[in-house]
Each structure stands twice: as C-alpha cells, then as structure tokens.
Amino acid sequence: MKLTTPGKGSLSGLRQAAVGFALGAVGGCMLGATEDPVDKTLSLMTADGPLKPLMDAVGTVGPLGLGSLVGAAALTTAMTSAMAGVILAAVVASGFVSMRSCTPSHKDSVGLWVSAGLAGAFGTTLSGATFGGISEWIVQTYGMVGLLWALSVFTVFKPPMRFLFQVLWKQGEACCSLGSVDWAREREDLQTADMQQRQRVTVQIEERILTLDNGGSENGTDPMTMWTTERKQREEIERKKMDNEEAEMKQRTIQDWINTIVIKHVDFLAFSGIPMTVVAVITSGFGLVGYGRHQSVFIVLLAIVAVIGYYLIKSSNFKYWMLVGCMGMLATFVIALLTLHAGQEALTAATKMKAAGDDTSKDAIKTRVNYQSSLEALNAAFFVSRTCQLSLGATVGGALVRRDAGEVKVIAGAALVAGSLLAVVEVLAPALGEGGTAGALLGIVGAAGVSVGAVAAVAVKWPQWPGTLGTVAGLVIGAVGIGKWHIVNIGLQIPVAYIFAMTNPL
Template sequence: MAPSQQNTKTLVREGAIGFMLGAVGGCALGATVTPVNKAMTEIVSGSLLKPVADGVRTVGPLGLGTLLGATALTTAMTAAIAGVTMAALTALLLIRLKRRRTGRANLDGFMSIAAGLAAALSTTSCGAALGVIIETLILRSGVVALLSALGIFTVLKTFIHVIVQLTCREWECCGILQVTAEAEEQEQKKLEALEAEQRERVTVEIEQRIIAFETEKRIEGEDGLDYRTAWKAQQQEREEIEKLRREAVELAVQQRTIQERLTKVMAKYVEFLAFSGIPMTVTAAVTAGFGIFGFGDYRFVFVVLLALVLSMAFMLMRSMHLNFWMFTGCVGMFATFAIAVLTVHAGQEAVEVSLKMQKAGQVLSKENITAHMDQRASLEAIAAGFFVSKMCQVGLGASVGGPLDPKVLDKVIVGASMSTVAIISVVETLSVVLGVGGVTGALLGALGAAGVSLGAATAVAVQWSSLTGTISTTAGMLFGALAIGQWDIVNTGLQVLVAYMFAMINPY
C-alpha cells in the first residue's frame, strides 16, 4: 500500500475514533443541562427567593453577590474534593487488602471501578448534604447565616487538613519501615538465591558431564533421550520459577508506587480544600460586614472590594511556590467578584427600567422600585452563582480526568458518562426527599462526573498524532453536548473551554 494511502487511512481512523470518544464525553455534559436548568428554575421561583431578596437590604448587593458566590463555589469545590479523596481512600484500602499475588490487569480494573463508584457516590452525597444545609440556613436565618457558616467551615477544613497531614506522615513512616523490612527480606532472598545458583551450577556441570559422556560413548538409545528430556524439563521449571519471582517483585513495586501516589494525591487535594476557599471567604466577609454595619454604599464598598481582591491575588501570584490551590483560589476570588458586580448591575438596570416606566406615565412608589431592585439583584446573584459553580465543578472534574494514564482514557470517558446518567436518574427519583437544595447539591456530582469525562476526552484530543484527531475529538464534544442538551453554543463552548484549561493542569 502506498504511504499516502496509509496516511489517509490513519487520519480517517483517528478522526472517527476521536469524534466518537468526544461525542460520548459531550453527551455526558449535555445530559446535565435539563436537570440543572430545572433545579435553577425551582430555586428562583420557590421559597428561597424571598429570604435572598431580604438579604439585599441587610448586606447590600455586593455583599449578597460575594456571599452567594463564595457559598456556591465552596460547595462545588468541597463536593469535588470529597469525591477525589474518597476514591483515593478506597484505592488505598484495596491495595492493603489485596496484598496477595494477583494479575495486574485484574487489580487495575477492579481498583478503577471501585474508585470511580466511590468518587461518584461521595461527590453526590456531599453535594446533597451541603445543599440541604444551605437551604435550611437561608430559610431559617437568612443570607447572613451563610457568613458564619463559611467561617466555621473554613476553620473546620483547616483542622481536617492538619489531621490528614499527620495521617499521611504516619503512613509514610510506616511505608519506610515496611520498605526496610522488605529490604532485609530481599537481602535474605538474595543469599538464598546465591546458594540456589551455586547448587544449580553444580547440577548443570554434572548434567554437562553426563551429556559429554553420552557423546563419547555414542549412546543413541532411549536412556540418552531420557537424560536430555529430564534436563530440559528441569531447565523450564527453573525459568518458570524465576519468571514468577520477577512478577511478584514487579507487583510489589507497583503496589507501593500506587500507594505513594494515592497518599500524595489525597494530601494535595485536602490542602486544596483547606486553603482554596480562604480568599473567597475573606472577600465575602469584608463586603458583607460593610453591608451589615450600614456602609453598603456601592461606590465605597466596590473600591474596597476591588483593592482587596487585587491585593490578595498579587500576594498569591507573587508566592515562590504557586500551587494548584493558589491558582484555583484566585480564579474563585475573581469569580466571586464578578458575581458581585453582576448583582449590582442587575439592581441598576431595575432602577433604569423603573425610571423609564415613570417617564411613560406609570406611577411607581419608592417601595415598589426598591422591591424590584432587590428581586432583580437576587435573581442575578443566584443565576451567576449557579453558573460559576457549574463551571467550577466541570473544571475540577476535568483536572481529575485529564492527567490519567493514556491507556485508560477511553474507559474513563465511557465510565464517567455512565456515572453521570446514573446520578441524574437517582437524583430525579429522590427529588421529593432531597428537596430543592439537596437536588441542586447532588447534581454537582453529575457535573463532576461529566467533567471527568470531558477531561479525559480533552486528554485524548491533545494526544493524537495529527491535528485531524484533535479537531475531530473537540467537534465530537461540542456536537454531543449540543445534541443531547440545548443548542446554547456560548454556554457549551465555555464549559468545553474550561475543561480544556483544567485538564492541562496537573494538580499533583
């Protein structure tokens, strides 16, 4: 076959496979659109809107935007990290329980399935629990209760980080002791191997002498054949024993390497959980504090908020060790700032509409204008917080699926897509029990699973040997998301772009 025809067939094959894998990942994202939009509609048309609108009068529009933004992003981050840490714990437990020799493929496959299920369940349950807590706090104590909840949660996350760090150090010490014991055992085995080798050398010499003797005497009968057959059988047996010994050593090294990596992953993500939300919490506390103490004027608080955001971003970016949590914390902080600005802008638009209505001859009281402003600001704060939390969950899921082993990316794409559909089905079945807040938080699990599928598809797109495979995979992602979901090209394109950005970041 000519080289040009081979290249053409290779390009067509890469394009077809890439489009199919991308379409599967895009379908996972598209499947989340309808239930998420339904949950959003229930929030803005339900009983949660009134206490949120009342919160505008208490903390001001900027304070409301930062509070809801920080709460939404913290919930999304916590749910995603709960899934990652639970998957790591599950894999570590399986490694400890499966110390006996087993096939590498069986071990990897079983661990991948168990870790994926643990991640999906923990992310969904954590999001549902946080959603129920947030809904209860808002209905009982108003939006201001979110400020104290954020503060308590920040302290709690720091405490969890300290405990996990101490636990990981203890595991590392135990691993060092285990490695030392294994080294002593390996030394003993080496001595035994030397003795066995010596015995084997003597045996081989005896066998060689027998064969030489047979050659000299020109023995051609069955006895000579029996000697040669026995010698070959013994040689095959020795080779089989040596092969089994090598496999046992490779399996032990593999398990130890996986255990060290999982311990590192868990420590890194708990560190991310502890510190990534601090800039957002500080921003929300300062702006909401100005509003509570009666200094909620837009221009004054906006200047303070802008200076605070820029100063914290400058300090984090100037750090000698820019970690993943620092970058994500800055992104979350600027997202919170954007939500606050959109909240204020919605209130100003309501004022402009009211002025136009007055000029047109309609009589509007000051109370009606204020109520309209509060309602518009509340709707914008909820919608913007909802949108940013979706992007955050998809991005964090992509940061998990992107750095995975290239050999399992296709399985991850399909498995994460199936998990997305399963989570959506379970959440819709339990919607009456979970309530609005629980359903909204549980859907974060579906968005996280869709993000994992998108991240794996993004990694596949980047790893193709040609530009055709990359473009086809990306086109499949967009087509699957638009075909299964809604034909919102801007929203879908932004989510795919966020998946690309976070999939290229290795948080380990």
C-alpha cells in the same frame, strides 16, 4: 488504544476522525444531559418562596455583599464536594493497592480504576447533596447572615482539619505497610528457594564427579533429564522474581502517585476557599453597617481582590490551590458586580416608568430591585459553581488520560457513572429538596467533567489533525445537541474545561 503512536499500525486520518468523533460525542452527550436537570432545579430555586431569604438579605448585607456571599458559598460547595470525591477515590485506590490487588495484569488495573472512579463520583455527588441541603437549611432558618457565619467557621476550621487528615492518612499508610512486609517475605522465600536449588545442583554435580572418579557408572535418572528439570525450576524461580519485582514497582509507583494527589488536593481543600471567603466577609461586613450600596465598597473590594491576587500569583512557591483560589476570588467579585448591576438596572427602569406616569410605590420598586439582585446573584453563582465543578472534574480526567489509564475507559466509564447518578438523583429529588438536589447535580457535573477532560486530553494526543478535529466536533455537537442548544452556556463551559484538562495540578 494508543493514540500517540504514529507509523505502522496507526489509524488513518479518516478513522482517527471517526474514532475521535465517537469519543467526543460520549463526553459531550453526558455534558449536555446535565443541562436540563440543572436548569429545572435552578428554576425551582429562583421561585418566589426560595428566593425570599435572598431578597431580605439585600437590605441587610447589600447587593455586593449578597453577590459575594452567594458566590463564595456556591463555589465553596462545588470545590469541597469535588475535592471530597477526589480524596475518597484516592483512599479507595490506596486500599486497593495496599491489598496487593494491583498486579501487572490488565484485569486487576481495571478493577483499580473502576473502584476509584465509582468512589470518586459517589463521594462528589453525596457531599454535594449534603452541603447543598445544609446550605438551604441555614438560609431558610437563619438567613444569609447565618450562611455568612457558617461559611466563615467552615473556612477557619479547614486548615486544622487538613492537619488531622494528614495524621490519619499517615496512620492508614502505617496500617497498610503489611503489603511491604509481604513483599519482603516473598523475596526472602524466593531467595531461599534459589539458594536451595543452587545447592542441590552443586551436590548433584559433586556426586556425579565422585562417581566417575571412582570408576562407577551412573544409574537411575538420565543426567540430561535431571539437568532439564533443574533448568526449568531455575527459570520458574527467575520468572517469579521478575513478576514480583514488577508488581512491587508498580504498586510503589501508584501509591506514590496517590500520596501526591492526596497531599495536593487536601491543601486545595484547606486553602483555596480562603480568598473568596475573605472577600465575602468584608463586603458583607460593609453591608451590615449600612454601606451595602456605597461606591467605596466597590473600591475596597477591588483593592482586596488585586492585593490578594498579586501576592498569591507572585508567591515563590506557587501551587495549584493558589491558582484556583485566585479564580474563585475573581469569580466572587464578578458575581457581586453582576448582582449590584442587576439592582441598578431594575431601579433605573422603575425610575423611568415612574417619571412616565406609572404610579408605582417605593415599596414595589424596592421589592423589584431586591428581586432582580437576588435573581442575578443566584443565577450567576449557580453558573460559576457549575463551571467550577466541570473544570475540576476535567482536571482529573485529563490527568488520568495522560497517565495512560485508558482513553475509552475514562471517557465511557465517567459518562456511564454520571448518567447513572443523574437518574438516581432525579428519582430522589423530592427527598433531597432543592438545595440537596442542586448540590448533587453539581457533583454529577463534576463526574461528567471527568469525561469531558478526558476527551480534551484525547484531542491533544492525536498524532494527526483529523483525529483532533473529529474529537472536538463530537464533543461540541454532542453537548449542544443533547443540551437543547444552550449554545452560550456550553460555549462558555467547554473552553474553561479544556484549559483545566491541560493543567497539571501535581
């Protein structure tokens, strides 16, 4: 379906609105379908038992340290799982192309996108479940200090892992270079066949001239039949040469695009988490030495965020990971502030009640303050990580639509895969545990984000306003309706997803 081709054969305004509404509703319904499972998982994670390690950590690292640590860990999980899915999809697509399955035919292109899409969605969900389960085990076993160490070590080891992956990727490209050898061999075979055909025609012409010069008569095959046969053979050779050149060009174009995606997203995976991890480590460090609630920590935290953000944005070689790294750092800062504010509100309310004659002990007030701080930290971190995952998925969906991967295929395919994974995760939830289920659901939100991002790109591509308005209306109505009218959550997520869908990470 060509949405940007106005003129003859294009859809009327009313039909554009109808088609756009249907496409938007598919992406919106999938986004809304993730709301209830995510909320149920979050409610389980905020019960008294799972929340106790966080409450204990308030006294260890302070509310600012807890908020920044929980936010950085949640965002790291979301970003890592999303990038793992993208890289796995790129690896599968590269293998698909290297096997020369990517030919000019429409059927083979569908196979490429389907295999890559399935690999990406599965990789995102599996890695999310893995990181979520590991994080839960670390918190339950070693507390938030253990999570701080794990986050720090993981952040330190990601750049060397990037170098190792680049080496392995180059080795994989070398192993897959047989496709280029096959193309060269086929070119040589066609050139040989072309040369032999030319020589054969030349010999036939010379023999005919000699026969006529000697006064002989032509016997056997009719000359016109012979020339017609030779002409058809030559046309067949030329057609094969053109088909091979087209297929080779397409293979090289897609492989170059895949290589670019891998390079950019491996850099993203290696470096984007550094700014927010630095913020979490410093604020947690202040908490460990007894300054978890001191106002100076807020001032230092604000200064760190401003300095790091300034140097990243002012970089002469500004990259996509820098943009997302700044946003992740800012989100970590906001989560820390919300955590501190929740504890202060609980303390103020308890103080007022005590002044009014309520006989509440200091331990009960402390428990209430720690509970509110932990609850706010987890709620805010979960919402931000969900929005981050949705946005990263939208970036992929928008890029695919702009690359003409097929609007309907991307929107419906991503929604179908996300819905299938959602059903599987709900069945496996008891085995995955709360952390694993939460991570897997975040991965599914990323897959749904691909559909949402594709819808956003389609809304922009319509040549007339009715198509754009119909697409946006379908997205919003589908998301809000299926999402049980969570207007605030969805209303905050969709604009962010739209911005990322319009962003070109390459």
